[in-house]
Amino acid sequence: MSEFILEIEGLSTHYHDGKQILKAVDGVSLTLERGEILGVVGESGCGKSTLALSILNLVPYPGFIESGSIRFEGRDLLKMSKSELRDLRGRDIAMIFQDAVAGLNPILPVGDQIAEMMTAHGxxxxxxxxxSALTLLGNMGLADAERLAGRYPFQLSGGMAQRVMIAIAMALRPAILIADEPTSALDMTVQAQILEELRRLRNNGVSIMLITHDLGVIAQMADRVAVMYAGRIAEEGDTETLFHRPRHPYTWALLDSLPRINQEIRRLRQVQGRPPDMTKLPAQCAFVPRCTKATNACRQLDSPPLEEIEPGHFVACYNPVYQPDPSDDEEDDDS
Ligand SMILES: Nc1ncnc2c1ncn2[C@@H]1O[C@H](COP(=O)(O)OP(=O)(O)O)[C@@H](O)[C@H]1O
Ligand code: SF4
Ligand SMILES: [Mg+2]
Known part of the structure; x- marks a missing residue:
């Protein structure tokens, strides 16, 4: 059995944008290991949701998958028929979206939605x-599941709807859960409950791709992290390595404002400059205009490939940052 439950290789997903092509995902290779939480992080617009939608072939018009393969248990999801994919969606790979209320059926009480999902697939x-629907709602920390099951989505708060959505996603015990910004619209208490639930799922063997722009969430949750920039993976590695020894100047900029010792929840700060226009990406590294380490080589060569610079740590950069581990030099902080 492969250690990877999902293997994405050379995935490019583009949108038609008038006469131009917007390369939302541009040659992404990424693996999800069994039973891990893989964090995918990056600024808004860098292609995270498009990546998630590509996995289940749900990219909306005018988007299309240009190339690549996505293997789940040895089968390429991109080569499956519509009906094969429909069977697999929900049962093997479940997805939760940022806007939970919109993801629910407005005219069906939530208990019935969960039950329907189960009778349709299982x-x-x-x-x-x-x-089982009542048990699942109970597991989500939702008191009085019986009453809740009779409610319609519009009668729920955002936090409740998100948890109902997770309950639906979990109803079929999928092998993989893809969670796209599952907590960004929620207050801290509810966010903590949902993250706890995701952790519980991971501990029960579910492999999770957790997409977020929130580094605090990544720090708390992820076993491994992939940092996306302009449709590509800029850096990938285990969470400890990424937070303590980031090598890509973009990752470094993202982490720069995080408190070093107490990595409390912090929103992604603005990196200087703006993300590039995705319809006009250069052949060179897309980070050049914002990068403090850009050299002539960066301006002349094609975009750097993602290379393994130490076991399990991948970086796409011609001039990676070499910064000592911050935990080694805490006393020198003021100098
Ligand atoms: N339906 C769409 N039609 C055209 N462009 C889109 C569509 N959805 C997303 N995009 C563009 O694709 C790029 C990546 O978007 P998205 O995948 O939503 O990024 P993220 O989730 O990281 O914010 C952005 O430039 C966005 O404007
Ligand atoms: S390749 Fe050059 S411009 Fe791109 S991130 Fe690395 S140093 Fe910066
Ligand atoms: Mg998104």
């Missing part, structure tokens, strides 16, 4: 499905 009768 071999269960209505009675058992209903009972």
């Amino acid at each position: 071999d269960v009768n209505k009675y058992d499905a209903r009972r």
